[in-house]
Amino acid sequence: MTLIDIITASVWLMLPAYTANPMAAVFGGGTPMDLGRNFYDGRRILGNGKTIKGLLAGTACGLLMGVIQMGLAPRLAASDVLTGWPVFQSTLSAYSISTILVVGLMALGSLLGDSAESFIKRRLNLERGAMFPVADQLDFVLGAWALTFIFASVWFKTYFTFWIIVTVLVITPLLHLMANLLGYMIKVKKEPW
Ligand code: CTP
Ligand code: MG
8 A cells, every 4th residue: 555545545534524523613503512501610511612503513414424435435446445445335235324323423423522622621721712732633533533443343443554543643633724724714713723
């Protein structure tokens, strides 16, 4: 496998997770997930930046992306890693249903990871939107991995090999910074990070 193969496979595998977060920012708003409640320390549990609509819409969009990927997979022969990528079949087999669940876990996990980071930020008395380097860029990756590792460990171990994990950890912060700059420019995000 060449470096390009590994990068392609890494982005492909992470795409449902990469989709969920920006879509939460596009479609989010309204009732916060913590319902406005405070934690024992008197500060918000998660804050107004984590909303129910964002969680649901982000997960749905990530899931949709995963299903589109399953449809595209047969036409993609870009990488060895992608050969054998579960394919969306017209007759929903147990195989493709489990893959739909997996991409859903990636999407949901990424938003839960993002919420977990907000929880930690609030405990550290950081305001909504405050910069929290490294965690801001990798919270959703760890969330997506945690959920798939717990509920789809065979799938996780099959696709997230050592070098894929290393590559994801390197390219995600770069992609994240680029995406957030774009989100800031089109005024979906309030801060450029
Ligand atoms: N968003 C949402 N629901 C979520 C996640 C995100 O509505 N579950 C929206 C919010 O409008 C949020 C924006 O996406 O402001 C950007 O997300 P993020 O940068 O993660 O939130 P912050 O506003 O920076 O808040 P925090 O400090 O808690 O990370
Ligand atoms: Mg933020």
